[in-house]
Amino acid sequence: MEHRPGMTGQETNTAAAEAVSKPRIAVHKFASCDGCQLAFLNLGEDLLALMEMVDVVHFAEAGPVDPDAEVDFAFIEGSISTPADIERVKRIRERSRYVIAVGACATAGGLQALRNMADAGQWMRAVYAEPGNIKSLDTSTPVAQHIKVDLELWGCPVNGRQVLAAVRALLSGVAPAEEHDKVCLECKRRQSVCVMVAKGMPCMGPMTRTGCGALCPSFGRDCYGCYGPAENSNTDSLTRRFEGLGLLPDAVARRFLSINNGAPAFNDAGRKLRE
Amino acid sequence: MSRCWRGWRARELLEGRDYFEVLELVARICGICPVAYQMSAVQAIEAIFKIDPGDWVRAMRRVFYCGEWIQSHSLHIHLLAAPDFLGYENVAQVAQAFPDEVRRGLRLQALGNSLIRLFGARSVHPVGARVGGFHQAPALEQVAQVVGQLRAAVADAEALVRWTAALELPDDEQPFTSVALRHANDYPMEGGRLVSSTGLDIGIEDYEQHFREFQVPHSTALHALHHDEPYLVGPLARLNLNHDRLPDAVAALFRETGIGFPSGNMFHSIVARAVEIHLAVLEALRLLQDYATTDAPYVEVTPTAGIGVGCTEAPRGVLWHRYEFDQAGRVIKARIVPPTSQNQARIEQDLGRSLQAFGLDRSDAELRHRGETVIRNYDPCISCATHFLRLHIDRDSS
Numbered sequence: 001m002e003h004r005p006g007m008t009g010q011e012t013n014t015a016a017a018e019a020v021s022k023p024r025i026a027v028h029k030f031a032s033c034d035g036c037q038l039a040f041l042n043l044g045e046d047l048l049a050l051m052e053m054v055d056v057v058h059f060a061e062a063g064p065v066d067p068d069a070e071v072d073f074a075f076i077e078g079s080i081s082t083p084a085d086i087e088r089v090k091r092i093r094e095r096s097r098y099v100i101a102v103g104a105c106a107t108a109g110g111l112q113a114l115r116n117m118a119d120a121g122q123w124m125r126a127v128y129a130e131p132g133n134i135k136s137l138d139t140s141t142p143v144a145q146h147i148k149v150d151l152e153l154w155g156c157p158v159n160g161r162q163v164l165a166a167v168r169a170l171l172s173g174v175a176p177a178e179e180h181d182k183v184c185l186e187c188k189r190r191q192s193v194c195v196m197v198a199k200g201m202p203c204m205g206p207m208t209r210t211g212c213g214a215l216c217p218s219f220g221r222d223c224y225g226c227y228g229p230a231e232n233s234n235t236d237s238l239t240r241r242f243e244g245l246g247l248l249p250d251a252v253a254r255r256f257l258s259i260n261n262g263a264p265a266f267n268d269a270g271r272k273l274r275e
Numbered sequence: 276m277s278r279c280w281r282g283w284r285a286r287e288l289l290e291g292r293d294y295f296e297v298l299e300l301v302a303r304i305c306g307i308c309p310v311a312y313q314m315s316a317v318q319a320i321e322a323i324f325k326i327d328p329g330d331w332v333r334a335m336r337r338v339f340y341c342g343e344w345i346q347s348h349s350l351h352i353h354l355l356a357a358p359d360f361l362g363y364e365n366v367a368q369v370a371q372a373f374p375d376e377v378r379r380g381l382r383l384q385a386l387g388n389s390l391i392r393l394f395g396a397r398s399v400h401p402v403g404a405r406v407g408g409f410h411q412a413p414a415l416e417q418v419a420q421v422v423g424q425l426r427a428a429v430a431d432a433e434a435l436v437r438w439t440a441a442l443e444l445p446d447d448e449q450p451f452t453s454v455a456l457r458h459a460n461d462y463p464m465e466g467g468r469l470v471s472s473t474g475l476d477i478g479i480e481d482y483e484q485h486f487r488e489f490q491v492p493h494s495t496a497l498h499a500l501h502h503d504e505p506y507l508v509g510p511l512a513r514l515n516l517n518h519d520r521l522p523d524a525v526a527a528l529f530r531e532t533g534i535g536f537p538s539g540n541m542f543h544s545i546v547a548r549a550v551e552i553h554l555a556v557l558e559a560l561r562l563l564q565d566y567a568t569t570d571a572p573y574v575e576v577t578p579t580a581g582i583g584v585g586c587t588e589a590p591r592g593v594l595w596h597r598y599e600f601d602q603a604g605r606v607i608k609a610r611i612v613p614p615t616s617q618n619q620a621r622i623e624q625d626l627g628r629s630l631q632a633f634g635l636d637r638s639d640a641e642l643r644h645r646g647e648t649v650i651r652n653y654d655p656c657i658s659c660a661t662h663f664l665r666l667h668i669d670r671d672s673s
Contacts, residue, residue, distance in 0.1 A: 033303055034305070035303075035307070037619050041350060042384065042388055044381045044385050048377070049382075051370075056365075063354065063367070111300065150611075157397075172647070213403055254291075258299075260300075
């Protein structure tokens, strides 16, 4: 078991007793780019307000380091990609009332889950001269594959609105609202021009979970599915539409096998095209 | 020391991808500096396709990049470094003692994010950049709003430079080689030649002849050497090699601090970051104040086969990309050398030296704090997990 550097067990207990009235929060990082932690760090004044309202006991990126602390809410960014990750994520579960997986890496394994479909040993040899020194799993998997997860926030990256809404709901003791709608609905509400209809672009909007604000079509370009599959995604239909726009099967497969390639709906659709 | 799992992606995850997918994928290597990854990649790809995106795109890319420097440096100074130098554990504690200074930092960070959003819709993994330019030109009223923010930020940036220069920083001169880009006229950001404090002056396509990456048993991060020696990239290296390229107003304020450059004191890195925020605010203001929108925010592209190199100055230093494309514009091979892997050997050299100079007879807690502070001078890519030091001390009892 790891201890916080420079702090004895006794000091940790005293700190816990002082903060007994405030909910305790931890933000953990696994294999990821840190972009989802920025959803917190870019909150500006709201970040300081949040740090007043709750006791942030572990958030290495923002200062506090105490990875083994008992907390009410543990936010997890990143995918599970090493044997040590599996042990660590289990310890987090044991010490946390609620576990919230944040971002495409934690909810679907991330872009790096592409290695689940390849010969990992071959990749390793291509990068490292002596792959024997590298302790890594052959797979990159979502947190929920290893422990019970209470809430998933999808997106690459998640944004401040999503994490604040989740924190507010959790602090008020209500179930956070999950976003299952498709990007198309949000795009219509924004009154953006449909890039698939108007420009013939292979937009992933009809299949992608909402929450980003339909940003890509608002910039005149196609959605690339960074929020993962929406509920009841009809991937076969979209595949036919993309082929109708002139995309070859492998190009369509790459649309699915991208940022959220590990999400089952996208993974199945992509694999089917490659068979 | 650190765990860099990204070596995977950089090389193998791009192969077989279309050129237009590359910017979205490489952004995911770093959530703190996605713009840098997009800009090094786009430079390499446009070199292969022999595209000149024109003056408007070039200027706006520099503004986009200024946003990332401001955002990343502000985050580093206030959330990571300030607690070290002021003796607090985290930014919330600093905010109680220095509320105005922390608010100023958060305002600057927000400004950086606004600049990125102007061109990318969001500040983390922005969606606006494309090969040939940008998907969309920002509207006049959006630019006017950000220009207002920039004007107000000039005083904040000036105050920040003075504040960091007045911090009680350890005095620890040491010899090291600085490596950075150098541009004919401008402070280096999105292009230039590669130069070093030991006389190197090469085109970016010759990088591999002078720099070597290798594996070490104790780390998953590849290390890099320049002519078999560790070297420094990042804000201090840039300033050491390019202080004569600072705009007059930035240079004047910088002289006022009394810090002589080139500096061999790694603790001056925090001042270098503040100076670069000042520079980036003024540069963005210069390039946006007479902004004219365009109905051609990008040039059309015809894919061709070839090899191309891109190199820009990420907030943490030189970020070098090389791509090989087939006739259809698909990736055959990709190589990415990020700044933190280049600094890795230098960090380890510095750590050993600094702790000895600090005095190994001190307590574990003091040694750990000094060690963390030394490492943080390099602002190691936080995605590589170098947040706190797991210190293992074998004390000789004799």
